[in-house]
Amino acid sequence: MMLVKDINCRHAVRLIGDYLEGKLSRRDRRRLEHHLAGCDACGAYLEQMRATIALAGQVGPEDLSDDALDALLDVFDNFQRDRGDPGEDMP
């Protein structure tokens, strides 16, 4: 029996934001953690987001200083370059 349905990377990235804010349902969290266990790219993305939030102190563009926003965009740029991802999947 398949209790945990596989999700793709695009879906996982979308869930990660809510995951970090603690807004995921238990089922979605389990799906995401299942995906992260087998996907280095999304695991790296999660770590980057965690580091970014730790750096910025909190989430929410309107609360970010210019410096923090620059740092956040740098993280995204570096991450996409590392993956060779043109960024078409980004929200």
Ligand SMILES: [Zn+2]
């Ligand atoms: Zn993935």
